[in-house]
Amino acid sequence: MxxxxxxxxxxxxxxxxxxxxxxxxxxxxxxxxxxxxxxxxxxxxxxxxxxxxxxxxxxxxxxxxxxxxxxxxxxxxxxxxxxxxxxKVEPEPVALAKTVPLPVRMLSTEKAYEFKSVQRWAERIRKAADGIGVDFPSLLFRATPKLDGFAAYDDGERLYTRGDGRRGTDISRVFARGLQVAEGGKRGLGPGEIVVRRSYFQKHLARVYDNSRNFQASLIREKDLDPLAAEAIRQKGAVFFPFVLLPDWRGVWRELSENFETVIGDLWNRLDFDIDGIVLEILDERLKESMGATRHHHRWQIAYKKNTETARVKVIAVTPQTSRSGRVNPVAEVEPTRLSGALIRRVTVHHYGMVREKGVGPGSVIELSRSGEVIPKIEKVLVTAEPQLPESCPSCNSNLIWDSDYLRCIDNMNCPAQITHSIGHFFKTLGNIDGFGPASINRLYQHGVRSVYSIYTLSAGEYEKMGFGPRQSENMVAQLQRSRTEKIEDWRFLAAFGVYRMGPGNCEKLLSMFPLEKIFSLTREDVASIKGFKEKTADAVVEGMQAIFPLFTQLYELGFNLAKTPVAGYEENKFLPLQGKIIVFTGAMQQGSRQEMEKQAKLLGAKPGKSVTGKTDILVTGQRVGPAKLNKAKDAGIKIMNEQEYLEMIRNME
Structure with missing residues (x-):
């Protein structure tokens, strides 16, 4: 094909x-x-x-x-x-109608392909529980099958597609066509999946459709249903299955960890529907709110997916590659081997300490698997050989030093790999510029261009002199101009400089506490005072900021169009009506997500909280709020406002 x-x-x-x-x-x-x-x-x-x-x-x-x-x-x-x-949440391929806000955010799920990843997730939960006084040993976990269907949300009146996680489309027509809720359930049970029974698909649909997902998409289309889809709905071969009705296992972490394979195995075949994993989550609502979510997934939830495929391969050579940070990473060149549909020729070894200790070299035999987050992963060395260790940097030929288990090139000012990778990292992180891939950056380096600032100062004619075509040269200049005029977040701009420990998440966190213009004068105490920044990290951040300051100043003065991160209560000499107030938002909001309302509250000087404490000033309630928070707020004499009352209050303030 x-x-x-x-x-x-x-x-x-x-x-x-x-x-x-x-x-x-x-x-x-x-x-x-x-x-x-x-x-x-x-x-x-x-x-x-x-x-x-x-x-x-x-x-x-x-x-x-x-x-x-x-x-x-x-x-x-x-x-x-x-x-x-x-x-971001992977979007649906086609907007079936005008999008509307979802009643709640519908995120993707973090994935784990080995029990070790689940253990690391549980350890994060343990730390979060300790932080708010929840007893981890007695904390209840829930495990449910992960349905392989079409994600949707039912609020009792409308059924929404997941869309991009924030906005979906109204597909209530599928209920009007007769679609039933699985297990005899009622409407309005929240998130779930439109699925087709495995037995029904095999008996009635397999000859027409390649797979059940292909058929599921046909159930929600706007046009009239074809007879097969209508019949599947009539016979309840296709249903909407709310997550709350899924069969489950519940217990504490000790029981789950000791009987993990049994729990997973029992749930895997419990339903007559296609599943592609088991979802593990905690049930404590207070802890859920405290842990929150990334832009992509809830931190209190993970999906375990089975992974058993392995392969034994022979190593041909171990090739060193110098990274942006100066670490020289070993890459094992292996005999071509097909694993999980891909032809594997190279695999990254963790570090040269492993090469030395495990005997990875020409002729060694290693076992690969598809587990964790690296593809593929070396599980073990089955046959050892003389380890293959470089004596000098493969990029600049400088001497290497051992840094714990890592070999490192310390000539960062003259090492081509470190310089070109740093330039590439800048443009990749910026994310709004094309035409500056590895080949272009290497050519620029060969003609003496050594910094991002120098690239921005070149004319189209100068690019032509370095071997770029006339049209390509004009386009490169235009792309550089676009990268300055197109609005980007200030945290993304900062992250592009590649300061150690300062990825986009930490950059956004830093700039939510201090404006961009102030960060180069911060002390280690300032940085360490931010939640999530330890003293060791603070030292690295302060040192890294000083190192990039000259280049940052040069680029900043080129006039990038930066969207400022809201800084909680920082604006000087400005009246902020909610200055210092601790506000907790709970329940499903109608005028925007809780995250959006928290962001707006920060702009007004408030400090959004995740749980009700004695320091809370206002509790703002949406729909479907449990009694625990309300009772706690009432007992503590905390002001309680519904969403409309709160919005009316801040409108009057502004």
């Missing part, structure tokens, strides 16, 4: 997708493993991910969920763990 089929092409067209960096023939070659994903540049990899996601969610999958996670998505995580593609 060298072309996508008609249905797949139509789906991409409806979604407004157009191939730009790669062709559909190249996408198919990539998913067949003929082109290694590690050979793709970031733009091509994200374009391939976008195609795979749109086709999967539209019912015409190109690759399995497993291959998507562990070949394509894991490659992007390995290169750029803070890439914007990884920070």
């Amino acid at each position: 060298n072309q996508l089929n008609r249905e797949q092409l139509q789906l991409l067209e409806k979604a407004g997708f157009a191939f730009q960096k790669i062709t559909q023939e190249q996408v198919l070659a990539i998913v067949r493993g003929e082109v290694p994903v590690e050979d793709l540049d970031d733009t091509s990899l994200v374009e391939c991910l976008t195609v795979a996601n749109l086709l999967y969610r539209g019912g015409f999958p190109l690759v399995s969920d497993y291959v998507y996670d562990f070949i394509f998505l894991a490659e992007l995580k390995k290169r750029r763990p803070d890439h914007p593609f990884l920070q």
Whole structure:
């Protein structure tokens, strides 16, 4: 197959997708493993991910969920763990109608493919529980099957698609067509999935549809249903299954950890529906609110997916590669081996300490698996060999030093790899500029261009003199201009400089406490006072900020269009009506998400809280609020306002 089929092409067209960096023939070659994903540049990899996601969610999958996670998505995580593609909920391929706000945010779920990852998740919960005084040993966990269906939310009046997690479309028509709630349930039970029974699909639909996901998409289309879809609804072969009605296991962490395989195995085959994992979550509402969520997933929840495929491969050579930070990373070149649909030729060894201690070199035999977040992962060394260790930096030929288990090049001022990778990191993190991939940056370096600032000062004529074509040169200058005029977040701009420990998340956290203009004068005490920044991190941040200050100043003065992060109560000489007030938002809000309301409250000087304490000033309630918070607030004499009362109050203040 060298072309996508008609249905797949139509789906991409409806979604407004157009191939730009790669062709559909190249996408198919990539998913067949003929082109290694590690050979793709970031733009091509994200374009391939976008195609795979749109086709999967539209019912015409190109690759399995497993291959998507562990070949394509894991490659992007390995290169750029803070890439914007990884920070958002994967969107539906087509907006079926005008989008509307969802009653609650519907996020994706963090994934784990090994028990060790689940243990790390539980340890994070333990620390969070200790932080708010919740007894972890008695904390209840819930495990439920993860349905492989079409995500939706039922508020009792309307049924919404998940959309992008914040806004979806109204598909209440499927209930009007007769769709039933599974298990004899009632309407209004919140999030769930539209699914088709496995037995019904095999008996009535398998000859027509390639897979159940393909059929599920046909149930919600606006046009009249085809007879097969209408009959599936009539016979309850297709239903809406609310998550609260799923069969489950409940118990404390000790019971879950000691009987993990049994718990997973019992739930995996409990339902007559396709499932692609087991969802684990905590039930304590106070702890849920305290842990919160990232832009992509809830921190109090994780999905365990089985992963058992392994392969034994022979190592041909171990090649050193110098990173942006100066670490020299070992890459094992292996005999081509097909694993989970991909042709594996290279695998990253954790560090040269492992190469030395485990005997990884030409002729050694290693066992690979698809587990964790790195693809593929070396599970063990089965046959040792003479370890292959570099004596000098492969980029600049400087001597290397041992830094714990790592070999490091310390000539950061003259090492080509460190300089070019730092430039590449800047443009990748900025995310609003094309044309400055590794090949272009290497050419610039070869012509004496050593900094991002120098790149911004070049004219089209100067680019031409370095071997770029006339049109390409003009486009590069135009892209640089666009990157300055197109609005981007100030935390993203700061993250682009690559300060150690300062990824996008920490940059946003820092700038939510101090404005950009003040951060270079911060002391280690200032930084350490921010929640999540320890003293060791604070030292590294202060040192890193001083190191980038000259380059930052040069670029900042070019006039980038930066959207400022709201700084809680910082604006000097400005009256803030909620200055110092601690406000807790609870329940489902109608005028915006809780996160949006907290952001607005910060602009007015408030400090949003996650739980009601004696220091809370105002409790703002939405819909479906449990009695615990209300009673606690009443007992403490805390002011309680509903959403409308609160909005009216701040309108009068402004």
